[in-house]
Amino acid sequence: MEEYVLKGEGLRKVYYGEGVSVEALKDASFTIYPGEFVVVLGPSGSGKSTLLNMLGGMDQPSDGKLFYVRQTKNGPEEIELTSLNADKISDYRREAVGFVFQFFNLIPSLSALENVELSASMSENPRDCREMMRLVNLEGREKHFPSQLSGGEQQRVSIARAIVKRPKLLLCDEPTGALDSRNSVEVVKLLVKVKEEMGCPIIAITHNAAMAQVADRVFYMKDGMLEKIVTNEHPIPVEEMVW
């Protein structure tokens, strides 16, 4: 069996509204490999979030198949995500997926550490929560509430929250979309560090082409189509990225 993490075949998504329907995703086929950094670029409304939500089991395609390779004690096992029921999909999200959102979505009444701990409490084999806070350079801020943290700091907490459960893939929907350039660079650096430390593939949506410079591959989307996939022969080191 081919070594991959996710494989989409002819994925399609139609949203039905009142009287109108939108084909948000048209016939997308692709493979996501272990440890790679994929950046998804495309104009607003081109279907980037639709695709990402599908990969994360937050949404089901109208057509097509999505496969996930799960590593078990007895070797890799291929699972067709598109054939699972809602409970099983929820298990997949819990076990395999780490999500990072544009607006962080931390729980306001929980401290930074408690936000990470809540995520850890849902995992069977979580990493150490305080160590995660150190990993994202927020040692000493454990007791602070989201409202007491800057946008960049909140995003780092949300990355800690996503990786504490040892995700098999990390999905980020415009992780720098609400941040200034300095904090954006910090977050991209952190994502690269996470990728290297954990070896899980990262798929990040962005509007900023700068992030594409450090990616292994870039998915270009337009009008619901995965127009082209470009392999970056020479991704630049994150330190040299110009934002």
Added chain:
Amino acid sequence: MFSNEIISMLVEGTWVTLYMTLTSTFFAYILGLPLGITLVLTRKDGLRPNQFIYKIIDVVVNIVRSVPFLILLILIIPFTRALVGKSYGPTATIVPLTIAAAPFIARLVESSLLEVDQGVIEAAQSMGASTWHIVWKVLLAEARTSLIINATIALATILGYSAMSGTVGGGGLGDIAIRYGYYRYETDIMFATVILLILLVQIMQYIGTKVAKKIDKRYR
């Protein structure tokens, strides 16, 4: 100004009013809280969309809420009698109070839970949290300040209903106000009951706001 007899009657009336109000509110929450949660879960964009269940609760809640309390009280007398053995007095009044307040509380709970940031719910969902986990750890936990403030509103409303029930022998301060103030023109006694009712509302509001502030960790 009042004889000892009257004073002890007013004290007794205050306790009876408190008993009716608190007990009814308690039972009304036992009914209304799950209904409110269900409304939020089953709505179109909820965690467990279910048009059928949503519509049923929605309609029932609206119907019960549109019946004036005194009419509801009289309407369900047979049910009240079947449940507690009589149709008047403080304990019997708890039945219509509970039934009248439960839909109101369901709506209050619904609006509190709908205030919770959709993005936060989405984040919990993306972690693979179960629906119950999200209800407990996110919806109820995040909405708790609003829930407490609304509980204070519910208490004051139910207190008002309990006073109204005095017109048909419900007991408590409302009962005293009707018997002395309305039938016997002893307006000073009626005046005293009104002041006691206002005081009760103020105290409830004060405690509610204090508790709400205390548990709101966000701006500590």
